[in-house]
Amino acid sequence: MPNDEAVVGSIARAARVLDVLVDMPEGAALADVVARTSFSKTTAHRVLAALQDVDYVVQDPEARTYRLGIRLGALARSAAAIDMAGIAYCGMRRLADVTGDTVFLSVPEGPSAVCVAREVGAYPIRTLTLDRGDRRPLGVGGGALALYCAMPASTRAAVNRANAAWLAEYGFDAERLERAKADFDRVGYAMNAGGVVAAMSAVGLPVVTAGGRLAAALAVGAINERMEQARLEQVILPALREETARLAARLSVREPEADT
Structure with a gap:
């Protein structure tokens, strides 16, 4: 040897x-x-x-x-995901502790949203609809929808063209996602109300850095009964907004300065 x-x-x-x-x-x-x-x-x-x-x-x-080779590119993407998960860990843990529910961190990759981390809260009925490494079309699920809604119209159109068959597997299409985008613009958050798993819902927010980069999305998932409007507005959304802002700030510090 x-x-x-x-x-x-x-x-x-x-x-x-x-x-x-x-x-x-x-x-x-x-x-x-x-x-x-x-x-x-x-x-x-x-x-x-x-x-x-x-x-x-x-x-x-x-x-x-x-x-x-492509395999080296996959390793690089994995390293970036690990880094993102590490940066987000404390905030995700706080969010899971405050809500008692499951917290997901997703990042955009081409027309996909990839779950790179998950933290589970104390509530005994757990929402484990995504695991680390799982991939969904942009727009399908709370975090994936938050990413989709934060993208410009031209990007969303390109994503929908690329994902048409994949979206159909989940019962989604471009028209449905654009309606969800209109709701996002109106209420300020992305809501997947049982659209993937009938008994489960998730609410998500995009993580956008100071430089305007769409870096990730944080989402909280729970059984439908725990997503009623009062709890959403009083417990989940305030905590989700706080942790999303914290993560965006942390990622912004790590961005290279723009050329002057």
């Missing part, structure tokens, strides 16, 4: 090769990797072959150039 120093050295060499490929997204020849890393041709080829073995790098069969 390789010793620890050899393993660390291998990781460092792989990182240097990956950095080259990041800078050359159109594809890098072996000679490019050699020139930019100062590795020998043998070392560069060995590192590239090892990265190909785990699908972090792919080689164009005709041009013989190397590019980053």
